[in-house]
Amino acid sequence: MLFKVSENEKSLSAVKSDWRPKELQLEALLVSPADDASAQILSEAVFGEPLLLISNQVRTRTQKRADILALDRGGNAVIIELKRDFGQLGVETQALQYLSDFSIYKGEAFLSRFAPTASQRGDIQSFLGNEPRVEDVNKNPRIILVARAFDETVFSLGEWLSSKGVSFRCIAYTPVAVGSEKFVSFSVAFDRSVAALFALKFSAAAREPGFFWHNIARADESWWRFLVNAGQIPACFDDSPGDQGEKILNRYIGGDIVVAYAKGYGAVGWGEVLPGNTYRLLEIGSTGDFLKGCCLHRLSVRWRAVAEKLNDALPAEYIRNEFGIYHPISTSVSMSSESGKRLIAVLSERFGALQ
Template sequence: MLFKINENEKSLSTVRSEWRPKELELENLLVSLEPGGSAQILLEAVFGEPLLLISNQVRTRTKKRADILALDRGGNAVIIELKRDFGLLGIETQALQYLADFSAYKGESFLSHFAPEKSQREDIFSFLGNEAGVDEINKNSRIILVASAFDETVYSLGEWLSSKGVPFRCVAYTPVAVGSEKFVSFSIAFDRSVGALFPLTFTASAREPGYFWHNIARSDEAWWNFLISAGQIPACFDDLPGDQGERLLNRYVGGDVVIAYTKGFGAIGWGEVLAGNNYQLLKKGEKGDFLKGCCLHRLSIRWHAVAKKLNEAMPAEQVRKEFGIYHPISTSVSMDADSGKRLAEALTKKFGT
């Protein structure tokens, strides 16, 4: 809910707007494409986690239409139901019907039904970061509801569902129109998740270094040469403090091995994240603002082996066949340590140190 501050009365009043997006319009607002990515990722700032869009307006076996079907990083199906107005008792039972239908598709049957194209399968395995095999896909299913507000009876049923092992989340949105401009805010109103799906984790500094794809966002040779000379990897997003770009780069720890990737070419080099907090958000126009106000999030890295030209890259298809690593569809994707190590060694042999 959004409030207006009444300075004279030192009080708050609810902001009400005549503009209310239709369900299809709301659905379109929730889907974003990461800079340099090749698949649709639902907005992490809305849902609290990255979700890969599998299909929207997807038909169930009973010919009904679910609003959004997605996958989380664990390979679990996420059924997302949208309501333009108030979420009353009944919205969740509709989502449960979809959950019962979609949960019947597991592993290969899920892929055959919802991702029959080769490119769709590759996007799924890239999103999962090679951490889940075919048999791990859709072992569990989840529900997320999105509405302008919710009746407490919805939360009561959510409590019961979570006690039965069904993760349940409600996201509330507030639309606001100011003059000709439109705004919408989102907040998680209710969240009951199963520990097995969201295990306790420690801060990034406590984990062991790993291997990651990192998409440099632009398939531009001058941009790549700049990153090499600057000893940096970038992130774009909104280029604002606290946005997804900052959070993403701060997840890296010293010793992480980063395999640089650019769309249309493939793997173009690898480097190691430096110890200590080397993240910075550049200001527009300052030294290092190579793209004139874009991709201002930066992290220092020590490059070990890099391609001098983009056409020298190791193609994504070759990486998949020789190392079992799928191309990245988001800015940063983890990969299997043994496979990542072999890939880095191959890039060193290909490009030299």
């Protein structure tokens, strides 16, 4: 909720607005541009995790329409229901009907039903990373509700569902119009998510160094050369403290291997994350603000082999065919150690190892 401070600065009053986005407008606000034009990622700032959009307004077996069907990084279906106003008893029942319908599609059945083309399957492989097994897809489907506010009865059912192993989350949104400008804030009103669902939410103490794709955000020659000379990898998002860009870079640990990806070109180099916490959020206009206020999240790496020009990249199609590694459609995606080792060996031979 947004509050207005009184003139004497001694009291608060809730800011009210007549602006109420329609459900289709709300749906559009939840989708972020992906690094690959063929796929879309739901806003991590809203959901706190990357979710791959599979379909919106998708029909069930009974010809009803679910608002959004997405996939999480664990390969599980996420049924997202949007309500323009109040979420009360009944909205979660509707979502449960969709959950019941979609949960029967597992593994190959899910892919055949919701990703029938080679391009759609490639998007899912790219999103999941680390050579996911088809049989693991949609083992634990779950529900997310989005509404202006929620009745307590919805939370009661959420508690019961979580006790049965079904993750259930409610996200409240507040629309505000200030003059001609419109704003929407989102907050988690209820969350009973099974921690095991979020495979990428690792801590430094819980894992060994691994191999990752990392998208350099701009497929621009001068930007790539700047990153090489600076010994950095970037992240963008809101370019503000605590946003998803900061979280992604802070997931890396010393010794992680990152393979730099430039959209439309492929792998342009690889490097090793330096030990210690080298993450920084640059100030606009400071040294290193190469893109003039964009992609200000940075992490230090030691580049081991890099392309002189983007056209020298190892193409994504070749990498997919030779190593079974799909190009990333989000900022950071894991890959298996075996495939990663083979890939960086080829990149070192192609580009020449740096001293």
